[in-house]
Every structure is written in C-alpha cells, then in structure tokens.
Amino acid sequence: xxxxxxxxxxxxxxxxxxxxxxxxxxxxxxxxxxxxxxxxxxxxxxxxxxxxxxxxxxxxxxxxxxxxxxxxxxxxxxxxxxxxxxxxxxxxxxxxxxxxxxxxxxxxxxxxxxxxxxxxxxxxxxxxxxxxxxxxxxxxxxxxxxxxxxxxxxxxxxxxxxxxxxxxxxxxxxxxxxxxxxxxxxxxxxxxxxxxxxxxxxxxxxxxxxxxxxxxxxxxxxxxxxxxxxxxxxxxxxxxxxxxxxxxxxxxxxxxxxxxxxxxxxxxxxxxxxxxxxxxxxxxxxxxxxxxxxxxxxxxxxxxxxxxxxxxxxxxxxxxxxxxxxxxxxxxxxxxxxxxxxxxxxxxxxxxxxxxxxxxxxxxxxxxxxxxxxxxxxxxxxxxxxxxxxxxxxxxxxxxxxxxxxxxxxxxxxxxxxxxxxxxxxxxxxxxxxxxxxxxxxxxxxxxxxxxxxxxxxxxxxxxxxxxxxxxxxxxxxxxxxxxxxxxxxxxxxxxxxxxxxxxxxxxxxxxxxxxxxxxxxxxxxxxxxxxxxxxxxxxxxxxxxxxxxxxxxxxxxxxxxxxxxxxxxxxxxxxxxxxxxxxxxxxxxxxxxxxxxxxxxxxxxxxxxxxxxxxxxxxxxxxxxxxxxxxxxxxxxxxxxxxxxxxxxxxxxxxxxxxxxxxxxxxxxxxxxxxxxxxxxxxxxxxxxxxxxxxxxxxxxxxxxxxxxxxxxxxxxxxxxxxx
Numbered sequence: 054x055x056x057x058x059x060x061x062x063x064x065x066x067x068x069x070x071x072x073x074x075x076x077x078x079x080x081x082x083x084x085x086x087x088x089x090x091x092x093x094x095x096x097x098x099x100x101x102x103x104x105x106x107x108x109x110x111x112x113x114x115x116x117x118x119x120x121x122x123x124x125x126x127x128x129x130x131x132x133x134x135x136x137x138x139x140x141x142x143x144x145x146x147x148x149x150x151x152x153x154x155x156x157x158x159x160x161x162x163x164x165x166x167x168x169x170x171x172x173x174x175x176x177x178x179x180x181x182x183x184x185x186x187x188x189x190x191x192x193x194x195x196x197x198x199x200x201x202x203x204x205x206x207x208x209x210x211x212x213x214x215x216x217x218x219x220x221x222x223x224x225x226x227x228x229x230x231x232x233x234x235x236x237x238x239x240x241x242x243x244x245x246x247x248x249x250x251x252x253x254x255x256x257x258x259x260x261x262x263x264x265x266x267x268x269x270x271x272x273x274x275x276x277x278x279x280x281x282x283x284x285x286x287x288x289x290x291x292x293x294x295x296x297x298x299x300x301x302x303x304x305x306x307x308x309x310x311x312x313x314x315x316x317x318x319x320x321x322x323x324x325x326x327x328x329x330x331x332x333x334x335x336x337x338x339x340x341x342x343x344x345x346x347x348x349x350x351x352x353x354x355x356x357x358x359x360x361x362x363x364x365x366x367x368x369x370x371x372x373x374x375x376x377x378x379x380x381x382x383x384x385x386x387x388x389x390x391x392x393x394x395x396x397x398x399x400x401x402x403x404x405x406x407x408x409x410x411x412x413x414x415x416x417x418x419x420x421x422x423x424x425x426x427x428x429x430x431x432x433x434x435x436x437x438x439x440x441x442x443x444x445x446x447x448x449x450x451x452x453x454x455x456x457x458x459x460x461x462x463x464x465x466x467x468x469x470x471x472x473x474x475x476x477x478x479x480x481x482x483x484x485x486x487x488x489x490x491x492x493x494x495x496x497x498x499x500x501x502x503x504x505x506x507x508x509x510x511x512x513x514x515x516x517x518x519x520x521x522x523x524x525x526x527x528x529x530x531x532x533x534x535x536x537x538x539x540x541x542x543x544x545x546x547x548x549x550x551x552x553x554x555x556x557x558x559x560x561x562x563x564x565x566x567x568x569x570x571x572x573x574x575x576x577x578x579x580x581x582x583x584x585x586x587x588x589x590x591x592x593x594x595x596x597x598x599x600x601x602x603x604x605x606x607x608x609x610x611x612x613x614x615x616x617x618x619x620x621x622x623x624x625x626x627x628x629x630x631x632x633x634x635x636x637x638x639x640x641x642x643x644x645x646x647x648x649x650x651x652x653x654x655x656x657x658x659x660x661x662x663x664x665x666x667x668x669x670x671x672x673x674x675x676x677x678x679x680x681x682x683x684x685x686x687x688x689x690x691x692x693x694x695x696x697x698x699x700x701x702x703x704x705x706x707x708x709x710x711x712x713x714x715x716x717x718x719x720x721x722x723x724x725x726x727x728x729x730x731x732x733x734x735x736x737x738x739x740x741x742x743x744x745x746x747x748x749x750x751x752x753x754x755x756x757x758x759x760x761x762x763x764x765x766x767x768x769x770x771x772x773x774x775x776x777x778x
Contacts, residue, residue, distance in 0.1 A: 054088040058110065059095065065103035066260050067096055068253070072110030079109055081148070081173045082120040090151055097158040104161040104260035104267075107181060108253050109168065118172025118198065119148075121355055128341060135342075142338040148173065148207045149330045152180035161260050161267045165252035166243070170194045171231065176207035179216070182266055183259050184243040186234045187252040190429060194237050197229035202349030202721070204314035206337035211321045211329045215271045217242055218280035220292045223318060227300060227311055271326050282322040293319055307592045307721040313340045344731045348723025352709040357548055360710055365524075365551040366539045367532035373540045375399055379454035379479070381471055383414025383444065386488060387460040389516025392418045393545040395441040402451050403444045411444035418442050421517055448478050456541060458510060460488040468492070469500035476501060484537040486510035490561045491612060494527035494554045505531030508538050511558065513715060521714040524551045525558050548714055550707040552696075556616070559701050559708070563692045563725075564716035566751075568609065570688040571597025572629035573748075574681065578672030581650065581665050587681035592719030597685065598650035598661075605643035606636050606650070627751070632669065639668075684744065689718065691741055691752055693725040697768070698757040705768040726768040735762040 056079075058070040069092050073079045096105050109115040127144045128136065136144075155162055155177075164181035168189065175194055178184050186192065196205045196213065204210060205226060214222040217240050224230070237243040247255045259266075270276055282289045293315070300311045313336040321329035340346055356364075376399060380391045383405040391401045395418060403418075405411040422435045443450065451457075457479065461471050472485065481502035487494065487509050498507035509525025522542045526535065535551065542549040552559040571584050575598070585596030594600070601609065610633050617624045636642075636649070641662070643649035651659045693712065696702045702711075709724020722728035729737045738759055744752035761767070 054091065056082075056085045057088040057092055059092055061102060062257075064257075064261050065101050066257050067092075067102050067105040068257075069105060069107045070110040071107065071116060076120075077111075078114050079111055079116040079174065080120040081116075081118060082123045086147065086151060090154075093151070093154050093158055096160050096162070097154075102160065103264055104163070106163050106165050106253060106256040106260060107177070108165040108256075112168070114168035114174075115166045115170040116174025116177065117169070118174060121350055124341075124350070125347070128347065138338055138342055141342050142334055145206055145338050145341060146331065146334040148176075149334050152177060152208050153327070153330060155180045156182065156267075156269050157272070159267055161263055161265075163256035163260050165256040166192070166194070167249065167252050168192055171197055172205075173207050176205060176209040176212070178243075179212040180208060182269065183245070183256065183263075185245045185247060185252045185256045185259065186237065186243045187249040188234050188246050189249045190233075192234055193231040194234070194242070195229070195231035196226050197231060199227060199310050199314065200229040201354045202308070202310055202346040202723075203340060204310045204317070204337065206333060206341075208330050208333065210314055210317045210333050211326065212271075213242070214282070214318055214322065215276075215278060215326075219278060219282055219289055219318065219322060220280060223292070223296055223315070226314060227296075227303075269326075278322065284323065289322070304721075305590045305592055307590075307719065309340050309343055309345055313337070345721060345723070348727040348731060349720065352706075352713060352723045352727055353720065356706040357710055357714075360548050360550060360706070361543065363539060363543070365535075365549065365704075365707070367535050370532050370536035373484075373533070373537045374544060375456040375537070375541050377402070377454045377456075379451040379457040379475065380404065380460070381457065381475065382460035382462075382488075383411045383417075384460065385417070386512060386514060386516060387458075388414035388417035389421075389514065390458055390460065390488070390512060391415075391442055392421045392517055393547075395438045396422075397544045397546070399441065399544070401442045402454060403442055404446070404448070404451065405444070406446060408444070408446050411446060415439070415442050415444045448474050451475060451478050454479060455483060456537060457483060457485045458488055459486070460512075463489060463492060465492060465496065468497055472497070472500035481506060484508065484534045486534075486538055486541075488512055491557050491615075493556065494525045495529070498527045498529060504529040506534050508534040509554070509558070510538050510541070511560070513560075519714075520548050521560075521711065522547050522549050523558060523560050523711060523715065524549050525554055526551065527554050548710060550711040550715075551703070552707060552711070553701050553703070555696070555699065555701045556619075559693075559696050560711050560715035562701075563689055563696065563712065565609075565612075566688045566692045567593065567685060567716070568597045568601040568604070569627065569629050570685055571601065572632050573627060574684070575665070575669050576628035576632045578670055579681065580671050580675055581661050583675060583678065583681060584685075585661070587678050588685055590678065591682045591685055592721050593685075594717040599659075602643040602649035602651055605645050606633060607642040607645075609633055610637045625750075635668065683740065684748070686719075687737075687740055687744055687752060690725050690729060690737065691754065691758075694729070694737075694755050694758050697726070698755045708768075730767040730769055734758060734767060738762045 056073045060068045071079045073085055096102050162181045163183040164178040165185050167187040169192055170178055175196055196209045198204050232242060234246045238246045280288055296315055304311050317333045317336045320332045378394045378399050378401045380387050380401055380403050383403050391403050395401050403411055403414050419439055422438055457475055461467055485501050485507050487497050488511060490511055494509040498504035501507045507527055508530050511523040513519035513521055524538045539549050574584050575581060581598055585598055588596035613630060641648045647653045652662050653659050693708055702708045705726035708726045712718035712724050713720050738754045741752050741754040
C-alpha cells in the first residue's frame, strides 16, 4: 500500500495510518481508494483482526476531500468526450460503496482525528462506528463542499442528518459551516474529545472494549431520525418547506448544488440507507457533470490556492517576510492593515499627521481584536498583539522598517510629499507600497528614487474581512518589489492577484461598471427596485445602487471629475454623469451621511429613497428582469475582457479570482472569464453586439473577443494567448 500503513497490534486491533505521498494533506485519490479497499477487505476477512482504528500519518491534518485532479479525471473519458451521466454515477458511487463497506464490515472501526478533517475526510469519519477527536483550537470538522459548487457525495448528506437531525444538518451543509471539537461533541457529531495527541490510544481503548459495536444506528430496525423525518412528520415537513424558499432566495436559483442537496436529503430520509446513498450519488453526478461545478472548483479552490502559494511570485527571488511595517495613514484602511499585520506577528509603526488620528487608529486595532475574544483570541493575546502597534507622528520612528504601505488621502501631491519624507528616513532600497484604488502607480512611483522598488498594494474595505489584495505593477516595478508584496499578503493570509497599471486597475475599473450600468438605467427611467432585484438575482451580493451607496456616491462623483480633467476632450460623457451630479447637489452622498439611493432611518431598515421616482421618472414601458440582468452582467464581462486585451490582466486566473473575491462577482459563474468560456465566446460577442447597437459603445466587444470567437479560442485554452489581441 502506498497511502495507508497497515499494522495489527497484540490485541488484534488494526491501525490504518493514512499518509498520501507527495501531498501536504491527505486527499482522496485512486491510490487511496485502492489501498482503503484492500484494507477493509483484510479487516473483514481476517479472523485475527478484532477491529480497526483509522488515523493520519501527517502532522498537518487528518484528511481533506477528494484530490481535485482526480475529480476532474472522473468527468472525462478515454475517448475525450463528455461521459454520460450513468458513467459519472458509476465513478462517483465508488466512494459511497467503499465507505458503506467500512460500516458493514462486521468489526468495530473507530476514527482517531488529530487536526482538520473536512469534506470526504469527514465523510470517512462519519462512516466509522466511533469518532474520537484530539482537542486543538486549530481543528475544524465538517462538510464545506457547497462553497465550491458541490455537496457531500460520500454519504455525508445521508449520515449527518441521521446523526444530528435534518434541520441542524441542513444548516451546516447548506452554509458549508465547520465544527470545532467541543461544538461537534455537543451536537453528537463526534463521540469523544480527548487531549491533543491521544486520539489514537483512546480509539484503540474503545475498539478493545467494544468488540460488538459494529452496527450503525441507521442499520438497526426501528431507527428514527433525531427530531423526526418523513412526509408525515410535522417538524420535518416544516423544515423542508422552509428550507426550499430560503435556499432559492439565497442562491437566487443560480446554484445547482444547494437544490441537489435538498433533494438528496428529502428523498434519502424516506429510504433504506443503501438506497439513500444511491440517491445521493445520482444527484451528485448531475451536479458534477454541469460546468458550474468545474468552474467554481477551479476559481474558488484550485486557482485561489495557487495564488496563495505564490503562483505569480517571480522565480528565484529570496523569501522576503516583513518584520517591521511602516503604515502611513491611520484611517479606516490604514488601521485595518495595521490590525492584520500585527496579528501576523509584525511590528507596526502607525503613522499619521496628527497624534489624535494615530491614536484613533490604534484604538480601531484594539476594537477589532476584542471582537475576536472567544474566537481564537484571549485578553492576553489582545494585549500581546496591541503592543506591536506604535502610533506616532514622528517620521523618525519609521527607522528600521523593511516594508512601507501608504494609505493617505487620495491626492497625488499629498502622497508624493509623504513618500519623499519617508525616503529621507528609510532610503530608497526599502520596498514602498501604495494602497490606492485609482491613482496610477507609475505616476506615484515618480516620488520614490527607485521606482523599481515601488508597487501598488490595493486592499478592500473592511480589511479585516475582505480576502483579496490587488498588487499593481508600475512600468518600472521590479521583481524584488513583487516578491515582497506577495510575501506580505501571504503573511496576513489573504489572496493576491497581480495586475498592471491603468486607471482604476482591474477591480475598481470593472466593479464600477456594475454600479454605473445601474445608474444608466435610472437615467433611462428603469424602476430602481427592478434594477436592485435583478442585481441580486444575477448572484451579486447586493444591487448596484445599494453598493453605490456603500462606496459613496460622492466618491463616484470625485472619480468622474478627475476622469474629465485627465482625459479632456477624450472623455466620453454618459447619461449616468448627470444623475450622479444631481444626487450630489441634493446632498445624497450615500450611506456615510445616511441618504443616497437609499434612506437609512435611525433604528430602522434601509429602503429606496421615495423621491427617486419624482427626481428620475419611471419610463412607461419597463424592461423584463432578464434584460436588466443581462445588461448588468455583460457590462462587467466586456470591461474584464478589455482589461485582458489591454494587458492590465495577464491571466484569466487573476481575473476570475479578483472578480469573485474583490467585488463579489457572481460566484456561481466561476468568474467572468470562466463564464465567457462556458457560454461560448461567440455567444458573448453576439450579445455584446446587440447590446452595443441598442445602448452604446460601452458594450462593444473587443477585437480580441471577436478574434477568439472566429478561431474558437477560449481564455483557459493555450490558443488564447496575448497574440490573439
């Protein structure tokens, strides 16, 4: 066996130690399945074996889910064609069959969990007769498959409801929510929580003491679901009746996996277990066969992990961790960056022009840390992290910093002044990062003597919660600066993308089109409620007007004024310009002053401003919701394509990750580039041409898109090289 070490002790207890070679974490692949199959056969057939314990040989964790390369191979056939659904079912049902063999092998099998156990690894644990977990604050257990476009397909959708009840199981599976050991024990998902490092010994003790405990509760005649199940059980009916509309609302009917999960649970609860797992595999095969799952897995898991591991980091550059950060600007953004940096173990000098502002920034750090007490943070830890943050107005205090991040007012002159003063203290050999969402990095780099050591590092608000950091390269940014920025992002455990310099870079530029198109429709007389609902139905977190309020209408106005000034006669006016100007004239600046597209009554719920209809009268004929969704979607798609054609983006991977994690682009698509590939570039071009004819050149397809449509190229295909532009 390559992936499982099989030992039998003097008491006849077999220990299966999983250690998948060449993997930092145990995952399910063909070798593991073959080895586990052979191990289960030995346990069942050898009389000398009285029971078994399954454990991990890796310090990192117990086990994750399926090796995604292996999963991808399951969706292909030898002929290269897309396999039939029945063929996919046969492949995915193998895992269910194997886990079923474990629980029906006629011997007690315990699972000794040390470290994180999720996905297929947790489904393996659920198939065991006892689950013993080492108590560690880092250990997490659960079934998070829904977050990458799948649902539990190794019996998890059937075992978890039988263990903890349908309602609770659905809540965890539909949210991809994970358990900590104590919580899992309280919910009876695990049987015993023991001191870290003792799980194997405790599991062996149980197997030795319980030689006849080899029948699962659901295999005992008369088994009843905790809380009840079945069409005649009022609680179950109420749960399912509520779960469906809530899930449809949350997924906006865009996501396949949540509905398939509900179907599998609903049908499986009324069937014998062996039939129930076949139903689960039927629905899992349907979800797996749809391109949606492959797109989501690629962007939300594979490419995200690759980015975090340094896919865009220049080769040959030595590791460059930040030890002392000079954080310039103690506003919300600067204080947020200081918070995550200090949590990562860095010393942070939090600089501002006024000591009161600097102190307020440190107070923000303290407030954020205290919110996490009880969630991995203790009062002692808060004090330790807070001691790393030094608020100051003294440039001299920056001495010794090995990385600078500037987050001062968005003005080229102010930024240049601060940049030069910092260089006087630190010298130009230190890497300088500017946190800006719009100002050109190449221009800002002119204030630093070594522009090769100057880079853009764009955070999203609130920094503590937002997972993405956009790294922007000026024309002269060098590899050492790129490596330093990526290493910093890795230290604070966020996801980096790397883009080239342009107005608005990638995320701000493309995100703004979603808001702008919503305002264009307001100018045309489209009902704002229709616009907002269409945005949510598209799969965006909120409608374009609501998000416009969050970032502030005033900011949009300032960007508009700056663009007019910089572009001069080249600036192309839009109908939305006059709408934005009118809102600013009315003092409706967004959420920050309590009135924008929405009203924000104190102590009440926000609602669309009633005066919108009077200010911008509704047209007599309203478009249908699909037409509005199409405009909101394709306006973003074409801008993303322009960024790719212009070289702002160098890879579709960065484009998809940046869109989903930067501005909440509909996750069900896998990102704009995955979506364009899936629906077909020819289809994208045809829709854009139709929209451009009706609504203007902002929808005009790029030359590269037209060339790709003609040649059959795709963004994720080698043929879609930059040469296609």
